[in-house]
Amino acid sequence: MNNTIYPCIWCNNNAREMANFYCSTFPETTVMDENPVVVMLEMFGQKLMLLNGGDKFNPNPSISLMFLTMLEKRVEEIWNKLIQEGRSMMPLDAYPFSPKYGWVQDKYGVSWQLYTARDENHILQKIVPTLMFTGSQNGRAMEAAHLYTSLFPNSEIHGVMYYAEESGEPESSVQHGEFFINDYLLMMMDSSQEHNFSFSEGVSLVVECDYQEEIDNYWNVLTSNGGEESMCGWLKDQFGVSWQIVPAELGGWMKKSTKVMAEVLKMKKLDIDTLKNAIK
Template identity: 35%
Template sequence: MQKIVPNLWFQGNAAEGVEFYEHALPNSRVVETSNYPTEGLLEFQKPLAGELLTAVLEIDGYLVVLINAGEEFKPNPAISFLVNFDPSRDDDVKATLKGVWDRLSQGGTILMPLDNYPFSEYYGWLQDRYGVSWQLMLTNPEGEPRPFITPSLMFGGKAQNRANEAVNYYIATFNDSALGNFVPYDQQNGPANAGSVMYSDFTLEGQWFSAMDSGVEQDFTFTPGVSLMVNCKDQQEIDRLWEALSVVPEAEQCGWCMDQFGVSWQIAPEGMEELMKQPGAFERMLEMKKLDIDGLRGS
């Protein structure tokens, strides 16, 4: 089971987003869906009664959840998805990458054009029509293997120059975690200080992530538009991670919290989908900040 699952906030159009990604991304399929209940909703949720709530999308074995919600939040490039195209797995890898690029960019915005860069022979960064950001990269087959999809955290705005601090904190907080590559800026680069993170990658719970300090002034930072859901084995793990990651009381709601760097997390029990099928579980969850497994069960 994937321990940490990125969640993407959609503004009432998640069903449309599912169809878009199933067409745009290789080896993609929906593996599970859930719907809003028809009663017990908060006032702002009532227009979504009975509609799609979440869709779990599997992309080449990697899970991402699409949340169908309101207009409160939207993804931005502070958290993007690095998609690694490995020449050793595909004889026509450039054409494959270009095809994915063309599909994802329809109706979107190009942040860095698809081109040859010092760090990759073929790379581009785009924001799709839903605001979700993707970095498509031709990888070096002689390098250490990396997964097809890696969530990438860009520290800019209020979080500028905090990437190294954050990576070290996350590694200390999660199990089976370690630093991989670390490449510092050797001199001041825009808002990025010398010695801050030009690129790093690391594992949390055995899963790869990457982080960088932005080399360009940004007027945005992390938001709940992209959150990281942690599937916890028991209440003890929920309590421990909540204590470590929740520092913004006003962000605490239904298992959601925000850390000191502004990154949003969902601290949830394994098997949340089954728990939510219990009569009254949705209403009980709406009254919670940190999730209580027994409380969700009504016991």
Template identity: 35%
Template structure:
């Protein structure tokens, strides 16, 4: 059962993006999950009154959330989404690449590489990065779609440290790790060219960039982690939050720069309470009894 959710910051385009992804991605559908209230908004939120707040996109049964907001942030390639395809799905891979490339740009062209017979890395017109990969071995359902954290810029060469830290805080378990073996422009020989770890049933990839990057993690792509009860929220929040000024509405930034949303597992139910949105926007760490 999915627990970790990738959240993508959209600059007022969440509904449009949801429809785009439902058409572009394999086995995908979209739904407006929640709307902004018409009252109790902060001044900068008032133009969004009544508009979609969160738009869900399910891809091969895995949910992504699009957050409808302002121009403050946008996604970048520090967190991309890997879509893996079986060898007999090349037509689907190629069609997905063509759809995502429309209005976007290729970071690595669709081609054969030493690690995959068909692979490409593309940033779509909404700024979201996707890695499409053909696999010679049958792809397990758990890795058909997974986020990939690229540690570059100020977070360069910290992928292994991050996986160990997420193990201590969230119970992450390392599945596989492939170091570079020899130094690159910015990566050390021990840095991770690619790794995969598990957060419960969810799979996450991580890598240290092999070349210098002028960007790193931002709230443009965040990871949502639900907690069972206030005690668990308190524990995870205290362990993860490393940038006090970034704390807002259940959002935090960890010591690697990764943005997380630490929410109660019954968040949907809490948001149905009268005045819940207004209460939420006045919190930093979410307190269940304050909804």
């Protein structure tokens, strides 16, 4: 697993409150770093960023977080905490694919899929961002997986299950798929059902980079063919998925000088040399 890629949840200036909630809900979860803008969690050795961005965006189920365990009791315990003031999207129950599974949207709008595995070898990563392609993006999950795995090093499509004919979904659409980008696991699915949500800045994917060449390459590819540049290292790709392409040392630079943040706020694509010069 690679810790240079991780999800970011947009928070309505309540990142610390959310961090406390998740630390009390999930085992092996602690605050690893914090500043007025960001609270960084470590969950089972993985990063999860909580960003104090205000009320402009909200997380939604287009990107949910899959939690995998061998323990049915643990799934039940976590479900009972997440469902408080939240809502059930798929009831906690036994399913053909899992002896104990449930999909819940918590009180902050973050969607969690709680999955009990039958085989420990199926748990390749404890927390897995899962992309749901809906609306105009429905049917493009495999196209996205091919793009992402061709862009990032150490990447591969790990497995894909397509919809059966009797499902009513196109047989070319993905019911469940898994792929790695730079040794970080993501899951995906298509859905033709009517949904009132689509990909947004509410949940984004952060990519930490060591070199400007990495930033340039990811930025150029992900903004091509209908992608969009935004500010402060943010972009949307052609599927609507939001990414943050940032220098790996950005957090440390910000601690050294407030001028670094001032430079970030001026930029679309981040420039490492300019940010390093701001420290001097």
